[in-house]
Amino acid sequence: MKNIFLSIIGIFSCSLVIFSQSYTGHTVDNFAGIHGVIYNPANVVASNLRADINLISTSVLIDNDYLGLGIGNIADIGDEFDDSLERFKSDANNFNINADILGPSFMFNLNKKNSIAFTSRVRVMSNINNINGELFETIADDFGDEDDFDFDNQNFVGTAHAWAEICLSYGRILISKPKHLLTGGVTVKYLQGAGGAFTKANSLEGNYNGSTELLQSNGLLTYGTSSDFDLDDIEFDNLTAGFGLDIGFVYEWHPNRKDEETRYFQDPYKLKIGVSITDIGSINYDNGEVTTYDMNNTVDTSTYEDDLQEFLDNNYDSTIQSQSTSFQLPTALHLLLDYRLAKKWLISAQADLSVVATDEQLNNAISNTITLMPRFESKWFSLYAPVSLRQYGGFNAGAGLRFGPLSIGSGSILSNLLSDSTQSADVFFGLKIPLYRK
Template sequence: MQRDHYIISFILFLPFLALAQYGHGTVFDNYGGIYNVVQNPANSVESKYRYHINGMSYHFFNPTDIGETDFQDINQNPNGFNALKFSENEGNASNENNSAVNQDIMLPSVLWGFSPRHAAAFLWRSRSYTDYQGYNGGLWARLSNADYNGSISINTSNFNNTTHQWDEFGINYAFAAIRGNYHFLKIGGTIKYLAGRRGTEVRGSITTDENGNVTSVEKLTYLNTSNEFPPSNSNMDTEGFYTYSFGFDYNGQGIGGDIGLVYEWRPRETNRVGARNSSATVNTYKLRLSAAVLDIGSVKYSKEDRNSEQDNNIEKREITYTGNPLSTSDLPTLFNELNGNNDLDMPIQQGSVTFALPRSLHINADYLVLNDNKYYVNFNYVQALTSKEDEFTNSRFGMATLAPRFETPDFSVSIPFAYVMETSSIHVGLAVRYKYITAGCAALANIATGKPLNHVYFGISLPVLEEVF
């Protein structure tokens, strides 16, 4: 009867998830299996599973303090000039607006716990990450809408946008370094082959006067590894930054990895495992602490790796302008200059360019509130280890999440409260796991108000639990 109640609750929640898309998201419970390996590579050992096979999962996260990102049309991904949508009465347009888009598709992957002390996994992911930082929201709202009537702050906007799409094929290994009665420590790592699809970056400094006209442009640079450029028109529309496919059409390559460790304190009152029982099948800790450094590495794009039908030059184009004020209707001329019709400065030729992954530090603490192994509270902190000042480098937004949780081997539910530093935004969501399905959303308020979702995930997997005896 109790299990039927769980099933009914999940079915009632599922239609809300269908409004968004799919995604595997951020999973903190003890039965996340291969999804937990993404968060910390040490989680593969004693994962509660002999095998955990991911079929397909999708994760989308879009923290923003201005505008809306059109992620549903994959052919209009962010490229520095499009994808951000602004309303005419955007109240929080400032000189330091920030937005990020993180999309992560996990393709068929498998975790294998081949012994009590050792585990391995294979992960295949297709990822896209873009960050807009330091944008003058009013200026870009006016650029994207000729009828924009909002105010534009009078100052210099030092902005940058880096967008990168790549696939990664990872081999994970983790082992139990300490497996005592009260203390448990596991260490793990994942090495990845990185196959780059495409990258682009726009950065520079634009100064406006009291009428919203541009008075100077300093070191406005643009680089796109595909040598494609959005057409110069008043709406800054484009057919697409890239055409997404699951083929093996790669233009860059590199090596990367993750590394992490997990410590568990297992006092006598929670460490109740029978002599014939497997400790890997039950939760025995009172407190679990973990740390991981993710997305170490970079992808190099060079003419040797590019398709023969493409231009073999990778160009970083730069413009510097100071003179008569330019109205926003004149700005496409500047972008046309960047497109190669450059009479102001010659393009800076680059035979190759290296895009760094959004390297970040993840710290997690999980506490068992009641000793019946069902009620937990989790704290997770994410800190970027890259800077937005670094060229051709994505920088992950900092985030702190507090999530109370109820879990059993077949079912878990948690309510995450997340705070994003760069956008000063708070998100409240709901995450559910029932056997083969993991799903959640950190934007329940957006559903209630009719706004677009900025976080959603969904995953389908085949779990094979460890034997109890």
């Protein structure tokens, strides 16, 4: 069993090297099809497509307030954080990773007022909140730091969870007036949990002496996993079932629509307002193992050999117990305001807000984000330029495009190119078969 500190550090480094995804901007496109449904299930109905078939899409989003993620720095990241990377150490640093693979999926219209969609997804989320940056860096560097420092971790918590989803979405036109259109949708999710790991310390304080390599600490540290879970080698062959739910509504204002016989896609809206709540639910695991370490000790870190789990077991008293665990999905509220400037030019404002407590173990959470995005949108081609403010990643500027069946983009690529101090990185890629309306 690997300790969650090093496991998440490993995922963080690996994700930056693999560097794939985050559907930033793409889910708002009125021709995004199935990608709009995972953002708001009401988007399945009154769509600009007759049907949409997703072949494969992938997205990765990384937010943190510890490490600079400029393009030049990302290329230098290997198994460990390179010394050239800019650090922003504090008493309470945070890391979020959100990886999402959208597998074979489709949506189609049943009739004028009803539509359905089927989606399959694999997701991995990892959060570290309120960890002392100096301590984090020293652990990542195998206690090779020669500087002295004090640390005081309050409400430190870390959670990593991997699961798959098989989803059925249904949407219906609820109100259809000449100038007003209201749709609603719901997605029911059958969850298959691969497992998770978590750690927490309500109060962990102490100091490190770089010259003597002595680490003095006080407090309790809890670490646990679901049964047989290894964050370094996630397997989807022994899964645990659960259920989840998305729900959403979309309102459109069509000031020029003459009557109800004029189809909504023939007279594009002037204003669109959307609201949705996604990822309601949890996955319960039996027979998990929870270890509680008594950290009241002074230890010699010169004996550390790149295995934090072994180091903790050898130097601190601990108790182990079996315990059932329930991992909360990253429940989030999404708000959208989309305004049409001209026939093919639009500008949108989005708020993506976590409704999950980030100071509780077993909870994953998205980063609170506000995004403003101008875009050009047509049947076969869309181009968008999202500008966002992320909770831990700060200011970001990106770009993306959709060209027929291909979608690619990033909500941070421009920021990553222009500054080594950018603390967020994401990119997405998608390949599908869209069937547009005539």
